[in-house]
Amino acid sequence: NVAHGLAWSFYLGYLKLVIPALEEQVKKDSNQTGVILHSSRLHILLPLSAVAPAKIEEEDHNICFHQNLTEMQMDRAGVRRRVYKHSIYKITNQEKEYLCLLEYATPLLTLYEMSQDNTAGFSEHDRRQQVLLFHRTLSHILETSLECRNRYRLILIDDQQAAADPHYLSTEIIR
Amino acid sequence: NVAHGLAWSFYLGYLKLVIPALEEQVKKDSNQTGVILHSSRLHILLPLSAVAPAKIEEEDHNICFHQNLTEMQMDRAGVRRRVYKHSIYKITNQEKEYLCLLEYATPLLTLYEMSQDNTAGFSEHDRRQQVLLFHRTLSHILETSLECRNRYRLILIDDQQAAADPHYLSTEIIR
Numbered sequence: 576n577v578a579h580g581l582a583w584s585f586y587l588g589y590l591k592l593v594i595p596a597l598e599e600q601v602k603k604d605s606n607q608t609g610v611i612l613h614s615s616r617l618h619i620l621l622p623l624s625a626v627a628p629a630k631i632e633e634e635d636h637n638i639c640f641h642q643n644l645t646e647m648q649m650d651r652a653g654v655r656r657r658v659y660k661h662s663i664y665k666i667t668n669q670e671k672e673y674l675c676l677l678e679y680a681t682p683l684l685t686l687y688e689m690s691q692d693n694t695a696g697f698s699e700h701d702r703r704q705q706v707l708l709f710h711r712t713l714s715h716i717l718e719t720s721l722e723c724r725n726r727y728r729l730i731l732i733d734d735q736q737a738a739a740d741p742h743y744l745s746t747e748i749i750r
Numbered sequence: 751n752v753a754h755g756l757a758w759s760f761y762l763g764y765l766k767l768v769i770p771a772l773e774e775q776v777k778k779d780s781n782q783t784g785v786i787l788h789s790s791r792l793h794i795l796l797p798l799s800a801v802a803p804a805k806i807e808e809e810d811h812n813i814c815f816h817q818n819l820t821e822m823q824m825d826r827a828g829v830r831r832r833v834y835k836h837s838i839y840k841i842t843n844q845e846k847e848y849l850c851l852l853e854y855a856t857p858l859l860t861l862y863e864m865s866q867d868n869t870a871g872f873s874e875h876d877r878r879q880q881v882l883l884f885h886r887t888l889s890h891i892l893e894t895s896l897e898c899r900n901r902y903r904l905i906l907i908d909d910q911q912a913a914a915d916p917h918y919l920s921t922e923i924i925r
């Protein structure tokens with residue numbers, strides 16, 4: 576099951592590495608730039624459609640890119656000083672502003688593109704099921720992870736509700 | 751099958767993005783730094799044991815880190831200006847020097863760590879089978895990829911031969 580492996584890969588190869596360092600990095604960054612986040616949790620968007628565009632603000636005009644957090648570098652599998660970075664977004668909702676670290680779950684791009692490729696053996700119908708499996712597997716891993724507990728938010732995005740409400744995404748994030 | 755999804759993720763989320771830009775990037779870099787690579791192919795190491803250490807030179811003293819190629823930046827799934835970089839290694843073999851882009855296939859780290867985690871449902875015996883499946887799947891995807899054809903080398907590493915010969919790795923790379 577593709578989603579099972581991708582959820583483990585997302586945790587072992589990314590979240591487990593970056594999340595423990597986030598709180599410290601957010602504090603340091605805040606001292607240097609003066610930017611104060613309303614939450615140092617990593618907000619991870621999981622669209623059921625697996626559609627994860629490069630720029631989140633194109634999905635909801637109440638969201639805008641603020642700046643990147645100072646990057647983290649690590650030697651990984653032969654790549655020296657591989658860079659891991661996160662983007663800070665500002666969300667405006669009814670006069671309130673909310674600054675947080677926000678990104679899509681990158682492996683969903685793989686699910687999407689696999690469903691578009693004839694040779695991957697993966698249909699569009701499989702895709703929705705796999706996104707749900709990805710969400711279930713990842714939730715379970717993260718809940719029992721000592722390194723990541725309470726330092727993230729998984730935000731499941733129903734694309735049908737998003738299509739009906741141009742501010743559905745920002746509302747879900749601030750909730 | 752975990753390896754099947756990881757091979758597709760490695761191709762769709764990385765190789766398909768970076769390999770087409772490599773030849774151009776290597777030329778530009780060479781003009782700036784004067785460093786000349788013997789091959790602009792991305793050399794990808796696949797150890798059968800799935801053991802992929804951070805620093806390749808610790809495996810074979812004929813290999814040493816030279817410098818990083820100029821990095822490439824892309825907006826991906828909400829992360830702005832995400833960084834993709836490759837490391838240049840110098841391999842010395844019988845008086846000859848060989849400079850190339852070299853790294854391990856990072857998804858093998860996921861296979862390794864999954865086999866160490868009790869809850870992932872993945873044994874050490876499964877691991878070797880999965881590395882072979884990863885190699886087969888990735889070879890097939892890359893051979894039929896217009897973006898990547900002839901611009902990479904997959905190097906399967908037999909850990910038993912590597913244990914017997916301290917320069918097995920460098921010999922395989924230069925071959």
Ligand SMILES: Nc1nc(=O)c2ncn([C@@H]3O[C@@H]4COP(=O)(O)O[C@H]5[C@@H](O)[C@H](n6cnc7c(N)ncnc76)O[C@@H]5COP(=O)(O)O[C@@H]3[C@@H]4O)c2[nH]1
Nearest residue numbers: 584585588589659681682759760763764833834835856857
């Ligand atoms: N948002 C985000 N930012 C990151 O820096 C990052 N790094 C990894 N990931 C995601 O975590 C998981 C585990 O990563 P791994 O490195 O084992 O596999 C990676 C890795 O083998 C390769 N790859 C991707 N980016 C790089 C890179 N910059 N350098 C080397 N290899 C890379 O291609 C695979 C798939 O990448 P993504 O499809 O972007 O999603 C990955 C993956 O789902 C990231 N996600």
